[in-house]
Amino acid sequence: MKTITDFPRPITEIPDFGIVMPDGCRLSARVWMPTDAENDPVPVILEHLPYRKRDGTTARDSLTHPYFAGHGYACIRVDMRGNGDSEGLMEDEYSQQEWQDACDVIAWAASQPWCNGNVGMMGISWGGFNSLQVAAMRPPALKAIITLCSTDDRYADDIHYKGGLLLNENMGWGATMLSYSSRPPDPALVGDKWREMWLQRLENEPFLPATWLEHQTRDAYWKRGSVCEDFSAIEAATLAVGGWGDAYKNTVSRIVAGITNAPAKGIVGPWIHKYPHFAVPHPAIGFLQEALRWWDRWLKGIDTGVENDPAMRLYVMDSVPPRDWYAERPGRWIAEKQWPSAIPHQRLPFGDALTSQEALPATVSSPQDTGMASGEYCAIWLGPEMPGNQRDDDAKSLCFDMQVDTAMEIVGAPVVTLKMAADRPAAMVAVRLCDVGPDGASTRITYGVLNLTHPDGHEHPKAIVPGEQMDVTLQLDDIAYRIPPGHRLRVAISSSYWPLVWPSPETVTLTVHGGELSLPLRNSSGNVAEWTFEEPESATPWRTEILRKSANSRLVERDEATGTVSLVIEDDFGEVRDLDHGLVHGEIARERWSIDPGDPLSAHGKTHWTQTYRRDDWAVRIETFTTMSSTRDSFRIAGQIVAFESEQQVFERRFDREIPRNFV
Numbered sequence: 001m002k003t004i005t006d007f008p009r010p011i012t013e014i015p016d017f018g019i020v021m022p023d024g025c026r027l028s029a030r031v032w033m034p035t036d037a038e039n040d041p042v043p044v045i046l047e048h049l050p051y052r053k054r055d056g057t058t059a060r061d062s063l064t065h066p067y068f069a070g071h072g073y074a075c076i077r078v079d080m081r082g083n084g085d086s087e088g089l090m091e092d093e094y095s096q097q098e099w100q101d102a103c104d105v106i107a108w109a110a111s112q113p114w115c116n117g118n119v120g121m122m123g124i125s126w127g128g129f130n131s132l133q134v135a136a137m138r139p140p141a142l143k144a145i146i147t148l149c150s151t152d153d154r155y156a157d158d159i160h161y162k163g164g165l166l167l168n169e170n171m172g173w174g175a176t177m178l179s180y181s182s183r184p185p186d187p188a189l190v191g192d193k194w195r196e197m198w199l200q201r202l203e204n205e206p207f208l209p210a211t212w213l214e215h216q217t218r219d220a221y222w223k224r225g226s227v228c229e230d231f232s233a234i235e236a237a238t239l240a241v242g243g244w245g246d247a248y249k250n251t252v253s254r255i256v257a258g259i260t261n262a263p264a265k266g267i268v269g270p271w272i273h274k275y276p277h278f279a280v281p282h283p284a285i286g287f288l289q290e291a292l293r294w295w296d297r298w299l300k301g302i303d304t305g306v307e308n309d310p311a312m313r314l315y316v317m318d319s320v321p322p323r324d325w326y327a328e329r330p331g332r333w334i335a336e337k338q339w340p341s342a343i344p345h346q347r348l349p350f351g352d353a354l355t356s357q358e359a360l361p362a363t364v365s366s367p368q369d370t371g372m373a374s375g376e377y378c379a380i381w382l383g384p385e386m387p388g389n390q391r392d393d394d395a396k397s398l399c400f401d402m403q404v405d406t407a408m409e410i411v412g413a414p415v416v417t418l419k420m421a422a423d424r425p426a427a428m429v430a431v432r433l434c435d436v437g438p439d440g441a442s443t444r445i446t447y448g449v450l451n452l453t454h455p456d457g458h459e460h461p462k463a464i465v466p467g468e469q470m471d472v473t474l475q476l477d478d479i480a481y482r483i484p485p486g487h488r489l490r491v492a493i494s495s496s497y498w499p500l501v502w503p504s505p506e507t508v509t510l511t512v513h514g515g516e517l518s519l520p521l522r523n524s525s526g527n528v529a530e531w532t533f534e535e536p537e538s539a540t541p542w543r544t545e546i547l548r549k550s551a552n553s554r555l556v557e558r559d560e561a562t563g564t565v566s567l568v569i570e571d572d573f574g575e576v577r578d579l580d581h582g583l584v585h586g587e588i589a590r591e592r593w594s595i596d597p598g599d600p601l602s603a604h605g606k607t608h609w610t611q612t613y614r615r616d617d618w619a620v621r622i623e624t625f626t627t628m629s630s631t632r633d634s635f636r637i638a639g640q641i642v643a644f645e646s647e648q649q650v651f652e653r654r655f656d657r658e659i660p661r662n663f664v
Helices: 058-070 096-110 126-137 169-180 187-204 208-213 227-233 250-258 287-300 391-395
Strands: 011-020 026-034 042-049 074-079 115-124 142-148 237-243 264-269 312-318 331-336 345-349 362-364 398-403 408-412 415-422 428-436 442-451 470-475 479-483 488-494 510-520 544-548 551-558 565-578 584-596 599-615 618-630 634-645 648-660
Touching: 011 058, 011 074, 026 058, 026 096, 042 058, 042 096, 042 126, 042 287, 058 074, 058 287, 074 096, 096 115, 096 126, 115 126, 115 287, 126 142, 126 227, 142 287, 169 208, 169 584, 169 599, 169 618, 169 634, 187 634, 187 648, 208 634, 208 648, 227 250, 237 250, 237 287, 250 264, 250 312, 312 408, 331 479, 362 398, 391 488, 398 510, 408 510, 415 428, 428 470, 428 479, 442 470, 442 479, 488 510, 544 584
Parallel strands: 042 074, 042 115, 115 142, 142 237, 237 264, 264 312, 312 479
Antiparallel strands: 011 026, 026 074, 312 331, 345 510, 362 510, 398 488, 408 479, 415 470, 415 510, 428 442, 428 488, 544 565, 551 565, 565 584, 584 599, 599 618, 618 634, 634 648
């Protein structure tokens, strides 16, 4: 990535710019803007997050916001209420207060003498979510957004539930937020009141994984903030960006198809949950230049031609051997002028085009540890988080294969329909589409999971009639992938998928009577790229001293005495000192997901996060813990916060909830 230091306009940075809300709550913002903005007003770009501008997102902020500011924008990176160096308390993710604060910041910014009255909003993940949600509120000054790795459907396509099944990431990310929201403000910015603010946060911090677990169907809680409920509310020009290695890949196609009251374009690359100018796997792209084209058109009125860009620009990944981490994915960019596209679907029936070693009807009762090669639901931490060789999981699944004689370019969402039965009143099915090489190595192309008690949508589950045949449809995740001749295309069906999703309460046998795969196959343009992006650029990276290097590990342990299989994860984010203001921050996350392959009720998850902060003679440490287990009828989820100042414990709080299972 090329570092740019000479910009068209010199900039000024303000590390703690106070923006006071109508109720008197002071939000802390880091601001970059041209030094002459009052004489030559500029548009504003807002990013509104709970992840701490002082240290949490500083690395990416340093690359991004000074770059935009140097090209004539005022960038405002706000710590949300109750986080970082802002006052107040956070209630939940995507609260009405969060959105109203963003609207108030937008109105305040548009009225400043250094602003031309036009505002854009952007962000990845949380910031991508609330960019869409705030756009749906239509604040008058908000003219454009760029949403990355986000969702339009909080129930069906976030970290909580997938296909009506409970994602273990619900607890995993809930544990992350328990740790993140327990961090103190920086005394260097807020002064002596830092301790009072910190303890107030700790006393009032919500236990989010339990809150989310209380809503196991697509109820009003999830519909609120899901912009797919009314795409027509969005009138801001919307650029949606995602990655095939990310959990939120499906959102881009729905946004581009769904938003009709404003321009909407989509870009999906090979990336995990990162901004595309520094994302992996490579190739990264000149995202900041692409973003400037978007901002310049909709916030400055400059004709940059973005209206004429293809509706979707997609990276078609070539076949590669399976690995749990890729530095690069070979492939090429394609361009679809319209979306939804006219890409035709080829129907491949089971027992005909796709064959199995077992005659239909065929049964499968997968061991509970099927899915150990699934990788992280949302790959984000730059460790071995991607789905590895699927060979072991395939051996525990019912597989249907087809020899590939001519290259197949899959672009879109494959759909699997099944005629099947289950022998228990609650059951699930997981379907993986795999690319099997000549050596038998199996690469997961895409996948889907479904709670079979949700036959008519995710609002009103009902018990399965054991043995009764059901017609089941699974739309797998969007993908763009090229399978070469000489490989096999495989559909693998399993009755469990741990540790990605929580298991059914009983061991289940599924009987597959028939089905088909509907595959979106694009006419290949060979190796010719249909679109080219500029090479990535950025502003000067964050200046730090590394005191402890980062390291990531992901191990599968098998206890031969008990039969328990555990996935053990440790993400040590290292410890760094900010060379500008001296704050030292260290962070370690640990997870363990255990199960007996023969007993779904043995499923157990636990996490432990450590946060440390210090400067001179000031030091704090926060330890947070969560655990989860279940019986046939309920979930048990617990948590703990322990906080230390100068190694003296100053706070402890425990959470313990039992929540009934609702067909999950």
